[in-house]
Amino acid sequence: MGLLALLGFKGSRDRNxxxxxxxxxxxxxxGEYNAPVTLWANSIRDLGQSQSCxxxxxxxCKETTGSQHEFLLVFILxxxxxxxxxxVDRKETCSGSNSVLxxxxxxxxxxxxxxxxxxxxxxxxxxGTRQCLTRHSSGYSEIHSLKFPKASKAPSVAHLAALLMTLxxxxxxxxxxxxxxxxxxxxxxxxVLKEIFGGDEKMSKKWVxxxxxxxxxxxxxxxxxxxxEYTATWEEFSRGLRQKGSxxxxxxxxxxxxxxxxxxxxxxxxxxxFADMLRTMNS
Numbered sequence: 195m196g197l198l199a200l201l202g203f204k205g206s207r208d209r210n211x212x213x214x215x216x217x218x219x220x221x222x223x224x225g226e227y228n229a230p231v232t233l234w235a236n237s238i239r240d241l242g243q244s245q246s247c248x249x250x251x252x253x254x255c256k257e258t259t260g261s262q263h264e265f266l267l268v269f270i271l272x273x274x275x276x277x278x279x280x281x282v283d284r285k286e287t288c289s290g291s292n293s294v295l296x297x298x299x300x301x302x303x304x305x306x307x308x309x310x311x312x313x314x315x316x317x318x319x320x321x322g323t324r325q326c327l328t329r330h331s332s333g334y335s336e337i338h339s340l341k342f343p344k345a346s347k348a349p350s351v352a353h354l355a356a357l358l359m360t361l362x363x364x365x366x367x368x369x370x371x372x373x374x375x376x377x378x379x380x381x382x383x384x385x386v387l388k389e390i391f392g393g394d395e396k397m398s399k400k401w402v403x404x405x406x407x408x409x410x411x412x413x414x415x416x417x418x419x420x421x422x423e424y425t426a427t428w429e430e431f432s433r434g435l436r437q438k439g440s441x442x443x444x445x446x447x448x449x450x451x452x453x454x455x456x457x458x459x460x461x462x463x464x465x466x467x468f469a470d471m472l473r474t475m476n477s
Contacts, residue, residue: 231359235356244355248270251268254403265281284375341393358383
């Protein structure tokens with residue numbers, strides 16, 4: 195619980211009632227939304243409601259054909275009661291040729307690995323379903339899920355955003371199959387949140403979930419080290435949240451002051467009009 199306090203976890207103190215405001219675009223876009231992790235995380239930091247939007251479920255998914263690439267589906271509950279669905283992914287992007295290399299040609303693979311880079315992205319459902327996020331998949335299976343049954347104890351979308359920023363700073367050594375990179379990214383995201391916030395997990399009976407995607411990782415890329423790094427990232431991230439919150443409070447205060455002045459002016463106008471009417475009647 196000490197770590198939760200350090201992460202600014204507020205539990206049930208957050209309001210759950212709808213504010214009547216329009217839904218935030220980083221969680222409920224009007225069209226296809228595909229952005230780098232850092233850009234999406236910054237958008238979440240600027241939301242006034244990011245601490246009140248709670249994670250309901252994380253689902254680790256694996257492509258069942260081809261490279262068996264892995265990705266993460268995140269279900270987020272907005273204070274209005276609506277659910278946002280986010281897909282988090284680490285993809286390989288290559289410069290130059292996209293030709294398929296023979297597995298035995300180690301020299302050719304090494305050259306290609308040097309040209310390959312990775313891209314950490316976030317996709318957000320625009321129609322409230324996961325189908326618009328996975329429509330390009332030829333088939334996938336859920337290999338692990340982590341549920342947070344109590345919203346008051348679940349991590350917020352702000353916690354998720356700060357974690358993804360942390361993971362995005364880690365570039366792992368090249369591997370013959372990039373699916374290991376995607377598996378590491380998804381596995382560590384789930385495990386860090388599980389270690390901090392708990393939750394109810396469910397394993398697939400068909401698929402085996404391998405720690406770190408089967409990679410031999412350095413100490414810096416382990417869950418234990420990532421928790422420490424994430425804590426530092428959260429401290430910086432939460433400063434931005436507090437600053438944005440202060441700006442919103444000042445804005446709200448100004449708006450309330452303007453509204454109060456308008457009400458007072460209208461009331462005074464009505465009183466003056468009534469006084470004029472009385473003077474007319476008595477004249």
